[in-house]
Amino acid sequence: MGKFVNSTEEFFAYCEENDVQFVDLRFTDIKGAWHHVTYRMSAVNVGIIEAGFPFDGSSVDAWQPINKSDMLLKADIGTAFLDPFTADPTIIVFCDVYDIYKNQAYERCPRSIAKAALKHADSLGIADAAYFGPENEFFVFDDVKFTDDIHEAGYRVDTEEGGWNSGTTYPDMYNTGHRPGTKGGYFPGAPTDSAVDLRAEMMLVLEQVGLEVVLGHHEVAQGQHEIGIVFSDIIGAADNVQKYKYVVKMIAHLNGKTATFMPKPLYGDNGNGMHVHQSLWKDGKNLFYKEGNYANVSEMGLNYVGGIFKHARAVAAFTNPTTNSYKRLLPGFEAPSVLTYSSQNRSASCRIPYGAGEKATRVEMRFPDSTACPYLAFAVMMMAGLDGIQSKVVPIGPMDEDLFELTLDEIREKGIPQMPHTLRGALEALIRDNDFLKPVFTDEFLNSYQAYRFERDVFPDEGRPTAYEFKTTYQC
Known part of the structure; x- marks a missing residue:
C-alpha cells in the first residue's frame, strides 16, 4: 500500500x-x-x-x-x-x-542515522537504494508476571496453548486438549492453532496503517506467531517494524492478551527472531543478482555477506542488543550462530533464498531479533556489508549441511567463526571493531550506546542471582 x-x-x-x-x-x-x-x-x-x-x-x-x-x-x-x-x-x-x-x-536519532547510512552507500558510488525485508516473530500470552527485588526474582508466562496446561482445570471452561506442544507449532490447523482470528485481526489492521500484508501463521513454539509483510527501502522497512509491533501489541491487548517480541521467553522452545532480507540496488538494477552463480547471488552480494560476518561480533551489539538475545542464539532452535551462508539451509546465519530471479535475489540474515532498534540494526548491517564490498571479503561457505548437528570442536576445526555468546562479548567487540561505522556513526554516539547497554543491561544482569543458580548452587 x-x-x-x-x-x-x-x-x-x-x-x-x-x-x-x-x-x-x-x-x-x-x-x-x-x-x-x-x-x-x-x-x-x-x-x-x-x-x-x-x-x-x-x-x-x-x-x-x-x-x-x-x-x-x-x-x-x-x-x-x-x-x-x-x-x-x-x-x-x-x-x-x-x-x-x-x-x-x-547524532543519536536512529532514523537519521539510517538515512545517513543510505547516503553513504550512494556517496561511495556503490548503491542508490537498499531494500530490507524483516520477519518479526512474536509470542501471544494470556498472562505474564515477573518480580525483581533484592530478595526475590522470578517470572511466569502462560498461554492456553502451553503443554504445561494439559492437566489444568479451568473454572469457567473445559480443557480442550488441543495444544501444539514444544516445537510443535509450525502450521497446525485450528483448534490447535488457537489464534487464527487474532492474527487475522492483526493482518487487517496492519493493512489499515499502510503495510502490505502477505501471510500470517503459527510459528514453531507454543503461543508463537508471525505475520509476513512486503519489504521496503531501509527507512520504510524500519518504520514498518515500528507499526507492526504497535499493532500486534495493541490487538493482543484489546483482546485481553499480551504480545511480546522478547527473543527467548520460553526455555526449551523456539525463540523470536527478526530475519532480515537485504539487497542493494543501483540505477534500478539488483546488485546482488548474477545468473548462474550459486543461488544466483553475485560476487558483490557475497562480499556484502562477508562484511557482515567479518564484523558480526560488533554488529551483534545492535542486532541482538539485550542479554536475553543470547539465550535464543543456541543450536537446535532455528537461531543460527554459525557464520556461514547457504541456499535453503536455515541453520546457516545467512540464507540465500533458493531459485530467486533478478528482482528477488537477496541475502537473509537470520541472527537478528526484534529487541533491536530497526533503524540501527539495518544501518549497521549495511555499513558492515559496504565495508565487505570495498574490501572484497569472501565469506566461508556455502555450507549446505545441518550446522546444528556440528559439535563446537567440529565448528572450530572447520574454521567457521561464530556469533558472540553474550551481550558483553558483543559490546566488547564493538569497542575493538567500529571503524567500519565511523563514516556515519559518531564516536559520541558509539561511546554513549556502549555505556548505556553496559549500565542498563549487562551489569545489572550479571549481578543478579537466578533461579537456576539456586538450583545448582544453594546446597554446595
Whole structure:
C-alpha cells in the first residue's frame, strides 16, 4: 500500500477529510522504543511543521543532558496514517530528531542515522537504494508476571496453548486438549492453532496503517506467531517494524492478551527472531543478482555477506542488543550462530533464498531479533556489508549441511567463526571493531550506546542471582 499523503497540503486536506482532532508525533530512541507527544489539530500549522515541534530530550534514556535538553521533532509528513486505536480521530506522523545546538540531525536519532547510512552507500558510488525485508516473530500470552527485588526474582508466562496446561482445570471452561506442544507449532490447523482470528485481526489492521500484508501463521513454539509483510527501502522497512509491533501489541491487548517480541521467553522452545532480507540496488538494477552463480547471488552480494560476518561480533551489539538475545542464539532452535551462508539451509546465519530471479535475489540474515532498534540494526548491517564490498571479503561457505548437528570442536576445526555468546562479548567487540561505522556513526554516539547497554543491561544482569543458580548452587 502506498502513502496516504505526499505533501503538507495533502496532509491538511487528509486531516480535514477525516475530521482529525489530534496529531501524534512518534520518534524512536536508541533502544528502538517508540515515544510520542500529541498535539491538538488546531495547534498544528505549516509554520510549526517546517520549524519543528519542541520537546525535552533530557527525559529520554541516553539522550541529552538537562542543561541542553531542548530539541526539535521534524515531522516526515509522508509517513502520516490514522491511528486505528484511539477513541478520537488521531493521525500519527513519524519524526526525525533535530539538534538545535549543532544545527543538524541529532547524532543519536536512529532514523537519521539510517538515512545517513543510505547516503553513504550512494556517496561511495556503490548503491542508490537498499531494500530490507524483516520477519518479526512474536509470542501471544494470556498472562505474564515477573518480580525483581533484592530478595526475590522470578517470572511466569502462560498461554492456553502451553503443554504445561494439559492437566489444568479451568473454572469457567473445559480443557480442550488441543495444544501444539514444544516445537510443535509450525502450521497446525485450528483448534490447535488457537489464534487464527487474532492474527487475522492483526493482518487487517496492519493493512489499515499502510503495510502490505502477505501471510500470517503459527510459528514453531507454543503461543508463537508471525505475520509476513512486503519489504521496503531501509527507512520504510524500519518504520514498518515500528507499526507492526504497535499493532500486534495493541490487538493482543484489546483482546485481553499480551504480545511480546522478547527473543527467548520460553526455555526449551523456539525463540523470536527478526530475519532480515537485504539487497542493494543501483540505477534500478539488483546488485546482488548474477545468473548462474550459486543461488544466483553475485560476487558483490557475497562480499556484502562477508562484511557482515567479518564484523558480526560488533554488529551483534545492535542486532541482538539485550542479554536475553543470547539465550535464543543456541543450536537446535532455528537461531543460527554459525557464520556461514547457504541456499535453503536455515541453520546457516545467512540464507540465500533458493531459485530467486533478478528482482528477488537477496541475502537473509537470520541472527537478528526484534529487541533491536530497526533503524540501527539495518544501518549497521549495511555499513558492515559496504565495508565487505570495498574490501572484497569472501565469506566461508556455502555450507549446505545441518550446522546444528556440528559439535563446537567440529565448528572450530572447520574454521567457521561464530556469533558472540553474550551481550558483553558483543559490546566488547564493538569497542575493538567500529571503524567500519565511523563514516556515519559518531564516536559520541558509539561511546554513549556502549555505556548505556553496559549500565542498563549487562551489569545489572550479571549481578543478579537466578533461579537456576539456586538450583545448582544453594546446597554446595
